[in-house]
Amino acid sequence: MSWNNLPLGRRLLWVVLLGMLLLGVSLVLGLGLGSTAASWHRKLAALLGLSSPGDILTTIIWRIRGPRVLVAGLVGATLSLGGLVFQALLRNPLADPYILGISGGSAVGAILGLLIGLAPFPGVALLAFLGSMSTLLLILLITAGASGARKGSLLLAGVMVNAFCSAVIIFLVSITQDARLHSMLYWLMGDLSMSAPAQASSLIYLLLPCFLVILCLARPLNLLLMGEETALYLGLNVAVTSRLLLIVTSLMVSLAVCRSGLVGFVGLVVPHMFRLVLGPDHRLLIPACLLGGASYLILCDLISRVLPAQGEMPVGVVTAMVGAPLFILLLVRSRR
Amino acid sequence: MTPAVLVQHLRVAYGRQPVLHDLSFEVPAGAFFIIIGPNSSGKTTLLRTLAGGVKSREGQVEIWGTPVDRFSKRALARLVAVVPQQMPTDIPFTVQEVVLMGRSPHVGWMDLEKPTDLKLAQEAMTLTSVAHLAQRPLPQLSGGELQRVIIARALCQQPRLLLLDEPTAALDPAHQVNLMDLLAQLKAELGLTVVMVSHDLNLAAMYGEHLLLLNRGEAVQVGRPADVLTYEQLERAYGCAVLVDENPLGGVPRVTLVPQKFLRARGF
8 A cells, every 4th residue: 555545644653653763763862972982881871871870971961962952853843843834834845944034133133142242041042032033023014914915025025134134144243353253153053052951941841832833733734735715715714824823933933043043954954855755734744844853953963063073063064964965865766 | 595695785895996896696595606797897706705705895795694704714614615716736735635625614623534524525526526536646637637626625515505716717618518517417416506707608608597797896687598698788798799699509598709800891
């Protein structure tokens, strides 16, 4: 029996099972691998909590790598889901979580924060969040009056806001000369290295409700994909649903971005990859993007930590370097 | 008997631009009702209004005796199904998935389809002869197949009123007749009330039990094909010369378009 002939419930079960497996493997690798030289059985013992409490390896795995892996997973899931929703909502395959100026706004906020010398958390993160929220408000205000052409104007407004913010960012970067320049560039390319346990757990409480809301709106998203008019005739309150999706998605992406900086490409590559494999049904794509997106960023972060002989590279470099070829490969194979 | 649709003194405007003014008519339950009229006479707007898609308007629109605004979107979609003129065809949903979307107003947003939903979709696809295409993705369908799939989706909503916006516009003659026969059959077998917009006056004459001729947002005439498709009314509404005689198949008018060169040759 081919994949499409399977009942939806069965397909969903497979997606969740395989996704969990992938996430499990990514978690073990993300926690277990790193720059510490230790034998596998010692690491395994530390992972399972069998080694003595004061063991240095246990501290490294659970206090240092643990929060970082958790943040990477949450950010990956958020960006993938954000891309999925924006691509459906704006009916544009190039839409990504940053399309509405979320990246531009939060980058301006973060860089201002770094310039005036705030701590990465909460200072810089808070300014980044405020920045993205104010661009979102601005865009909602710009497009509030327009009805039929809303999607077009929403996209255009986002592109314009992003362009303006880029100019501001380049200006701010160009007038900075000292060590702060380095942290700015890292923030702009995505940086997961500053993850403390408290931040990681607060991120969970904020993001999980957003995931749940979007999970509940899987069927409406399918209807929206068929066009707003059709969705309306199939009984969907289009205005309320699309506004809700827009706000929840922007909110969760802003929350993720203010923690991680601009991790590019995840929101583009993960949803499209799953669409090629699973088809357009959001009831499968949402769980797939959550689990797969989390695994993807955990693995990319692992590479960014382990690959360079000294130090680390920004995770955004890895997401694009791994993602783009992978995606092109899938695209070519699916066309055959 | 309560009419399926009752429209009284309906006015709709898009901004300052009036689209429908003071329109009144009714569609009897179980009728095959066809709306005709020149481009931009307000046909599609009227259809949208009946489906609850136009908010700013004056006048009364009732569906089986209940004002259309009283329905929630979901409740209205259980009663009225729409086959729109345009729809995206680039999304690779399978035919079965698209037809199952017709169950949306009946099942919760979180529910997966139950066996009864699958059975209804199967029946709808069989009725419109697309059951063999169930696993085919939408972009691979021809125009005629697509139209039948969308009608199957509409039937899956189990509506009492079916609205169609120029469903035959992109079809070849054989598919046009097949589709119209299908609609007549659905009306007879399921007791559906069918309201459709058409540019084809002869199809309207042959299949329509009641016609509404719209011009510039006003009703020129409502009634049986023979009362609506008269030379004077058609010429006035469409602004072109037509020849109206009796269809050789019998019983209904036949409309023939008259080219300019023909008129010129006879000194008009």
